[in-house]
Amino acid sequence: VTTLRRSNATTIADVAAAAGVSISTVSRVVRDDNDVSPATREKVQDVIASLGYRPSSIARALVSGQTQILALFVSDLTNPFYPQLFKAVERAAAQAGYAVIVCSTDDDDDTAAHYVERLLQQGLDGLIYASSGGEEDTLVELLGDPRRLVFVNRRPKVTGCSFVVSDNRAGSASLTRHLLQNGHRMIGFIGGPSFAANANERLDGFHDAMREVPGATALVSSGPFSKDTGLKATSNWLKAGLPMTAIIGVNDTVALGAMEGILDRGLRVPEDMSVAGFDNVDLASSSVLRLSTVAQDIAAMGSQAVQILLGQLRRKDRFAPTQVILPSSLHLRQSTDARRE
Amino acid sequence: VTTLRRSNATTIADVAAAAGVSISTVSRVVRDDNDVSPATREKVQDVIASLGYRPSSIARALVSGQTQILALFVSDLTNPFYPQLFKAVERAAAQAGYAVIVCSTDDDDDTAAHYVERLLQQGLDGLIYASSGGEEDTLVELLGDPRRLVFVNRRPKVTGCSFVVSDNRAGSASLTRHLLQNGHRMIGFIGGPSFAANANERLDGFHDAMREVPGATALVSSGPFSKDTGLKATSNWLKAGLPMTAIIGVNDTVALGAMEGILDRGLRVPEDMSVAGFDNVDLASSSVLRLSTVAQDIAAMGSQAVQILLGQLRRKDRFAPTQVILPSSLHLRQSTDARRE
DNA sequence: GTGAAAGCGCTAACAT
DNA sequence: ATGTTAGCGCTTTCAC
Numbered sequence: 001v002t003t004l005r006r007s008n009a010t011t012i013a014d015v016a017a018a019a020g021v022s023i024s025t026v027s028r029v030v031r032d033d034n035d036v037s038p039a040t041r042e043k044v045q046d047v048i049a050s051l052g053y054r055p056s057s058i059a060r061a062l063v064s065g066q067t068q069i070l071a072l073f074v075s076d077l078t079n080p081f082y083p084q085l086f087k088a089v090e091r092a093a094a095q096a097g098y099a100v101i102v103c104s105t106d107d108d109d110d111t112a113a114h115y116v117e118r119l120l121q122q123g124l125d126g127l128i129y130a131s132s133g134g135e136e137d138t139l140v141e142l143l144g145d146p147r148r149l150v151f152v153n154r155r156p157k158v159t160g161c162s163f164v165v166s167d168n169r170a171g172s173a174s175l176t177r178h179l180l181q182n183g184h185r186m187i188g189f190i191g192g193p194s195f196a197a198n199a200n201e202r203l204d205g206f207h208d209a210m211r212e213v214p215g216a217t218a219l220v221s222s223g224p225f226s227k228d229t230g231l232k233a234t235s236n237w238l239k240a241g242l243p244m245t246a247i248i249g250v251n252d253t254v255a256l257g258a259m260e261g262i263l264d265r266g267l268r269v270p271e272d273m274s275v276a277g278f279d280n281v282d283l284a285s286s287s288v289l290r291l292s293t294v295a296q297d298i299a300a301m302g303s304q305a306v307q308i309l310l311g312q313l314r315r316k317d318r319f320a321p322t323q324v325i326l327p328s329s330l331h332l333r334q335s336t337d338a339r340r341e
Numbered sequence: 342v343t344t345l346r347r348s349n350a351t352t353i354a355d356v357a358a359a360a361g362v363s364i365s366t367v368s369r370v371v372r373d374d375n376d377v378s379p380a381t382r383e384k385v386q387d388v389i390a391s392l393g394y395r396p397s398s399i400a401r402a403l404v405s406g407q408t409q410i411l412a413l414f415v416s417d418l419t420n421p422f423y424p425q426l427f428k429a430v431e432r433a434a435a436q437a438g439y440a441v442i443v444c445s446t447d448d449d450d451d452t453a454a455h456y457v458e459r460l461l462q463q464g465l466d467g468l469i470y471a472s473s474g475g476e477e478d479t480l481v482e483l484l485g486d487p488r489r490l491v492f493v494n495r496r497p498k499v500t501g502c503s504f505v506v507s508d509n510r511a512g513s514a515s516l517t518r519h520l521l522q523n524g525h526r527m528i529g530f531i532g533g534p535s536f537a538a539n540a541n542e543r544l545d546g547f548h549d550a551m552r553e554v555p556g557a558t559a560l561v562s563s564g565p566f567s568k569d570t571g572l573k574a575t576s577n578w579l580k581a582g583l584p585m586t587a588i589i590g591v592n593d594t595v596a597l598g599a600m601e602g603i604l605d606r607g608l609r610v611p612e613d614m615s616v617a618g619f620d621n622v623d624l625a626s627s628s629v630l631r632l633s634t635v636a637q638d639i640a641a642m643g644s645q646a647v648q649i650l651l652g653q654l655r656r657k658d659r660f661a662p663t664q665v666i667l668p669s670s671l672h673l674r675q676s677t678d679a680r681r682e
Numbered sequence: 683g684t685g686a687a688a689g690c691g692c693t694a695a696c697a698t
Numbered sequence: 699a700t701g702t703t704a705g706c707g708c709t710t711t712c713a714c
Contacts, residue, residue: 011707022685027709035683057463058408059707061399062690068463069442077427078623083418090445094456099442099463101410104431115435122398122409122440227627260628282419286568287601288629352691363701368693376699400691403706 010053019047030055067123070100070309073115075107075131079225079253080281081298085130085153088302096310098125107193107224109134116142124148126309132156133195147312147319152305155197162312162321164305168198168278171294171328172205172248175276178292178330179246180213183340184274186244190233190254191222199225199250202278206248219244230257231264238265245273245340252277252284252293259289259335270338280331290334297326351394360388371396408464411441411650414456416448416472420566420594421622422639426471426494429643437651439466448534448565450475457483465489467650473497474536488653488660493646496538503653503662505646509539509619512635512669513546513589516617519633519671520587521554524681525615527585531574531595532563540566540591543619547589560585571598572605579606586614586681593618593625593634600630600676611679621672631675638667 012030016023021040028036029044036044047053061067070093074082086102093100101119105112116127116139126148129139136151136158143149151163179187189206192199203220210218219242223229230249237244238261247262249255255277262273269275277284280295308322353371357364362381369377370385377385388394402408413430415423427443434441442460446453457468457480467489470480477492477499484490492504520528530547533540544561551559560578564570571590578585579602588603590596596618603614610616618625621636649663 009707013707023708024685024687024710025683028684031709037683040683054458054462056403056707058399058402059690060709062397062403062692062707063709065690067399077418077424078421080419080421083424086418086443087445090443097459099444099460101440102427102431102443103440104428117395118438119440121395227623256627256629263628282568283624286597287604288597350691354691364692365694365702366700369700372693378699381699397691400706401693403691403708404693406706 009056010051012053012055015044015047015051015053018051019044061123065123066125066313068098069122069124070098070306071103071115071119071124071127072100073103073105073112073127073129073131075105075225077102077104079251080283081153081251081253081279081296082130084282084298085302088299089128089306092303092306096306098306098310105131107131107133107195109138113138113142126150126313128152128305128309129156130154132197133193136161146321147315148309150305150309150312152301153198155201157197160321162308162323164301164308164324164326165198166296166301166326166328168201168294168328169205169208171278171296171330172202173209174205174330175248175292175294176206176209177212178332179248179274179276179336180209180216182274182336182338184244184246185213185215185340186217186219186242186246188219188221188233188237188242188244188247188258190230190247190249190258191220192225192229192250192254193222196225202250217244222250225251225253227253227257227260230254230259231261232257234258234261235264238262238267245338246336247273247275249275249277252279252281252291255291255293256283256289259291269335274336274338276336284331285333292333292336293331295329295331297328300326350397351392353394353396356385356388356392356394359392360385402464406464407466407654409439410463410465411439411647412444412456412460412465412468413441414444414446414453414468414470414472416446416566418443418445420592421624422494422592422594422620422637423471425623425639426643429640430469430647433644433647437647439647439651446472448472448474448536450479454479454483467491467654469493469646469650470497471495473538474534477502487662488656489650491646491650491653493642494539496542498538501662503649503664505642505649505665505667506539507637507642507667507669509542509635509669510546510549512619512637512671513543514550515546515671516589516633516635517547517550518553519673520589520615520617520677521550521557523615523677523679525585525587526554526556526681527558527560527583527587529560529562529574529578529583529585529588531571531588531590531599532561533566533570533591533595534563537566543591558585563591566592566594568594568598568601571595571600572602573598575599575602576605579603579608586679587677588614588616590616590618593620593622593632596632596634597624597630600632610676615677615679617677625672626674633674633677634672636670636672638669641667
C-alpha cells in the first residue's frame with residue numbers, strides 16, 4: 001500500500017538515501033548529537049544543504065512533545081500597552097526559535113479557558129498570561145503544570161506561579177505625592193476592574209499617598225481598562241460640579257479618556273485640570289498629549305517573562321517559581337504642570 | 342521496548358480500550374465519519390467525555406499535513422491599524438478553529454523570509470501578509486503555493502495572488518478634493534516608503550485631485566510609516582516657511598506626527614493648519630485629535646482575508662485568486678474644519 | 683561510529 | 699458497521 005499523500009518536502013529519509021547513510025545518522029547530524037565521524041557529518045551536511053532539507057517540527061513534536069510554540073494572552077491588543085509587550089515577547093521568543101500565538105481574551109475567563117484547551121490540543125509549550133483576572137486555578141489545572149506558565153503585568157492570586165509585574169503601588173504613590181506636592185487637594189482616581197491586581201495596587205498606592213496629607217480628598221471611580229471609562233467618570237464628576245483639580249487614570253488609555261472628558265467640557269489641561277496615567281505608552285510622550293505617567297519597563301517585562309518560561313520548560317527537576325517586581329518610574333510632562341496653592 | 346516518554350494526556354488508544362472498540366472506530370466518532378452505529382457512537386462519546394480525551398493536533402498534522410495554524414505578518418503592531426486588523430483576523434480564524442501566529446517584519450524582506458522558513462518548518466497552513474513590500478516572488482516561492490497566501494492592506498506587485506485592499510487612490514482623491522473645496526491651495530502630502538503600494542496609491546490619488554485645480558500646489562515628502570516621519574516633514578516645511586495650509590499624512594500615525602510638528606511650532610489645528618490622515622484608527626475620533634481621515638474597513642479586510650485563505654486551503658482543484666478592493670470612506674472631523682478663501 | 687527497529691498519536695486504505 | 703494495518707517524519711533505545 002503506497003500512500004500518495006506525500007508532501008513535496010524533503011524528508012530525513014531522502015537525505016539518508018542521497019548521502020548513503022542511515023536515517024539515524026542523519027538525525028544525529030541534524031541534532032548535533034554524539035559522535036559522528038567528521039567525514040560522514042560533512043557529507044550529510046552537504047546533502048542537507050543541496051536538498052534544502054528542513055526537519056519537520058511536527059514529526060519532532062510528535063515524539064518530543066515540544067512544539068516550539070508559545071502563546072501570549074492579552075485582554076485587548078488595541079490597548080497600546082500590549083503591542084509593546086508583544087514586541088518584546090516576540091523578539092525573545094524568536095531568538096530562541098519559538099513562535100508566538102496571540103490570543104485576545106477580552107478579560108473573559110471562558111474565552112481564556114477555551115483558548116487554553118484548544119492550544120493544548122494543538123500543542124503549546126508555554127503560556128505568557130498578561131491579563132490574568134479570575135480563574136487562575138482553572139488555568140493552572142488545565143495547563144497541568146505551573147512550569148508552562150508565567151504571569152505578566154497583573155500579579156496572579158494563585159501562589160506558586162512565576163510572574164513579572166511592575167511595582168504598581170509604589171509607582172502610584174509617587175505619582176500621587178507629586179500631585180499633592182503641587183498643591184492638589186482633591187484628586188480623582190479612575191481605576192480598573194476589581195479582578196485586575198495591577199489596578200488594585202495602583203489604587204492602593206493612591207490611597208497610601210492621599211492618607212499622608214490631612215484634608216486631601218480622594219475621588220474614586222472605576223470600570224474596564226478603556227478610554228470610555230475615563231471619559232465617563234470624568235464627565236460625571238465634572239457634571240456633578242466636583243472641584244477636583246487633578247485626575248489619575250489607571251492606565252494611559254483611561255487617562256486619555258479623562259482628557260477627552262475635560263476637553264469636551266471646554267476645560268484645559270493642565271490649566272483647569274491636571275491629568276496623569278500609567279504605562280508610558282508611546283502616545284503619552286506625544287505633543288498632543290504630553291501626558292505625565294508612571295512608566296513600566298514593558299520591554300523588560302516581556303523579555304524576562306520569556307526567559308523565565310523557557311528556563312522552566314528546560315529544567316526538568318523540581319520547580320521553584322520566579323517572581324520579579326520591576327521598578328516603575330515617574331515621567332512628568334505638561335499634563336500635570338499646573339501648580340495649585 | 343516500551344517508551345516511557347508518554348505524556349499524561351489520554352490517547353485514542355486509551356479511549357478505544359476503555360470503550361471496548363477499535364482505534365478506528367474511535368477515530369470515526371471523533372471525525373464524525375461515516376456509519377458508526379448510534380449505540381457505539383454514544384458509548385465512545387461517553388468514554389471520551391469521561392476521560393477528557395482530546396485528539397492530538399500534532400499527530401493529526403503529521404498525517405494530514407494541516408496544522409490549523411495561520412500566520413499574520415505585520416510590519417509593526419505598534420501602529421494601531423494592525424491591532425485592529427489582528428482582532429478581525431483572530432476572530433475569523435478562531436471561529437474556524439485556527440490559531441494565529443503574529444510576526445513583525447519591520448518591513449524587512451529578510452526578516453519576513455526567515456519567519457516564513459521557520460514557520461514552514463513548524464507547519465503553517467496559510468499566511469496573511471499585511472505588510473507586503475519587496476520580494477513577493479521569493480515569498481510565494483518559499484511558500485510553494487499561492488493558495489496558502491493572501492495579501493492584505495498593501496496590494497502586491499506579483500500577479501496571481503489573492504488580496505484584500507482598500508480603494509486607496511479614490512479615498513485619497515476624495516479627501517484631497519474636500520480640502521481643495523475648502524479653499525486650500527497649497528497642500529502637503531507626507532507619504533510612505535516607496536515599496537508600499539498603499540502609500541503610492543494614496544499619493545496618486547492626491548495628485549489626481551490636485552491636478553484638477555489649476556494653481557494648486559502639491560508638497561510631497563515621504564518616509565517610513567511612523568509618527569517621526571510626519572513630525573520631521575512638517576517641521577522642515579514649517580521651518581522653510583512654506584505657506585501650505587493643510588497637510589495629509591499617509592496614515593493616521595504620520596498625521597499625528599504632523600500635528601505634533603504643528604503644535605510644537607506653536608500653531609493650531611485647524612486654525613493655522615488643517616491635518617488629515619488615513620485608516621480611521623480608534624484614536625482619530627478622540628477629542629484630543631478629532632482627526633479627519635479616510636477610513637478603511639479594517640474589520641472586513643481581516644475577516645475577508647481569512648475567509649479567502651481558508652477557502653483556498655480547502656479547495657484542492659485549480660486555483661483562481663480572489664482580489665477584492667474595499668471601498669474607503671471619508672470621515673471629516675475638526676482637524677480640517679477651517680476654511681480658506 | 684553506525685544502523686535497525688520500535689513507537690509518538692493519529693488517519694486512511696483495506697479487509698471483513 | 700467495525701477491525702487491521704500501514705504509514706506520516708522523526709527520535710531513541712539497542713545492537714553491532
